[in-house]
Amino acid sequence: MRRRLINSTLAVVLVVIAVFGVSLVIVETRTIENSAQESVESDAVRLVSIVDGRLIGGEGITSGVLRDQVEEGRYARIDMPGDKRVEIGERPSGSVISATRAGEQGETVTVQASRSTVTREVGRTLLIILAVALLAVLAAVLLAVRQARRLSAPLTDLAETAERLGSGDPRPRHRRYGVPELDRVADVLDASAERIARMLTAERRLAADASHQLRTPLTALSMRLEEITLTDDLDTVKEEATVALTQVERLTDVVQRLLTNSRDPRTGSAVSFDLDEVVKQQIEEWRPASRSEGRAIVRSGAPGLRAVGTPGAVAQVLATLIENSLMHGDGTVAIRTRVTGNQAVVEVTDEGPGVPADLGSRVFERTVSGRNSTGLGLAVARDLAEADGGRLELLQPHPPVFALFLSRAGDPPPADAG
Known part of the structure; x- marks a missing residue:
């Protein structure tokens, strides 16, 4: 591209120089020739006037008297009556420029100049025009190279940017x-890069959230299946299978909610539901895991609460809190329900050391973890709580007390649920 830009610019400049240069040469040549002819004719008119004056006054006509009236290098001849002739200068050879004028006393004055003088003047003019043309071509080359670099370098850079986008680097x-x-x-490419970066971030976040949110119900389901394999009591098998089917349904709900949130994070499915039922369900699901750890899960607080939210999301939040208590805490896991204002609150605590002081409020940030875990659980749980107008908070770090706030059924949601 750079070579094409330079060649096209030079072609335009050369055409312009050719058209205007030839025209200028023609005009200047004619101007020089006309000027030389007019100068010769001016000398002839002046000599005729002088000769007429001297003849009328009876003065002599000699070459010495008239030499100063003729430019140097020119030849003048005066033919007077009686075959008298006076010559001034040397007669030029070759092609000449000539002018002849007749006087009132019968004399004839002829002035001649060598055309070589005109030729030399035309040659000097041509050299000047040629030098200017060469300077113009040189300037055009420099400007063309600069312009070509100015245009081709950005295009090369934009091509590299597009290639980076295609190779998966959306910065x-x-x-x-x-x-x-x-x-x-460049604006369009940068906007596309930002959109691609947001899409990739959303895809990675969806993958991380999915892996984390599916892990908890899959773990609980695995425990139920293990309970089934360890018993021969048909009633127990049926009971455990029924619970397992319930967990599968919740697992399906988790997948559906993940897909829905990935398409539109603002989409909510909040309904009025029995909060006690969700709490009871989570206690039943996590009791086998707590027994295997030699720990207990207990419940206390106000019964018969109804809240507004997505039951599956609330169950996932509680599952995350219970799992964190079993994984990072110690002693009995206590779940307490209470009412504060127009909100229903579910608190989850244990007897462990709690949240490290260096984490504090950062415990809800993604990738922040006190131990060797993903650091996604509490961040995802807070997102789930806020999606339906609730909130998840750390009320007390030692011992840890996490609280899920939800709007009570029949009460308007708080103005600022975040």
Whole structure:
């Protein structure tokens, strides 16, 4: 592209120089020739006037008297009546420029100049025009190279940016080049890079959330299946299978909710539901895991609470809190329900050391973990709580007390649920 830009610019410049240069040469040549002819004729008119004056006054006509009236290098001849002739200067050889004038006393004055003088003047003019043309070509080459670099370098850079986008590197470069059209292309590429980056971030977040949210119900389901394999009591098998089917349904709900949130995070499915039922369900699901750890899960607080939210999401939040207590805490896991204002609150605590002081409120940030875990659980749980207008908070770090706040059924949701 750079070579094409330089060649096209040079072609335009050469055509312009050729058209205007030839025209200028023609005009200047004619101007020089006309000027030389007019100068010779002016000398002839002046000599005729002088000769007429001297003849009328009876003065002599000699070459010495008239020499100063003729320019140097020119030849003048005066033919007077009586075959008298006076010559001034040397007669030029070759092609000449000549002018003849007749006087009132019968004399004839002829002035001649060598055309070589005109030829030399035309040659000097041609050299000047040629030098100017060469300077113009040189300037055009420099400008063409500069312009080609100015245009080709940004295009090469934009091509590299597009290649980076295609190879999976969506970082915008935010480079501008001072050319409106190229800057517009750069704006579009940067906007596309930002959109691709957001899409990739959303895809990675969805994958991380899915792996974390599915792990908890899969773990609980695995425990139920293990209970089934360890018993020969048909009634127990039926009971455990029924619970397992319930967990499968909840697992399906988790998958559906993940897909829905990935398409539109603002989409909610909050309904009025029995909070006690969800708490009871989670206690039943996690009791085998707590027994295997030699620990207990107990419940206390106000019964008969109804809240507004997504039952599956609330169950997932409680499952995350219970799992954290079993994994990071110690002693009995206590679940307490209470009412504060127009909100229903579910608190989960244990007898462990609690949240480290260096974490504090950062415990809900993604990738922040006090131990060797993903650091996603509490962050995802808070997102789930806020999606339906609730909130998840750490009320007390030692011992740890996590609280899920939900709007009570029949009460308007709080103005600022986040």
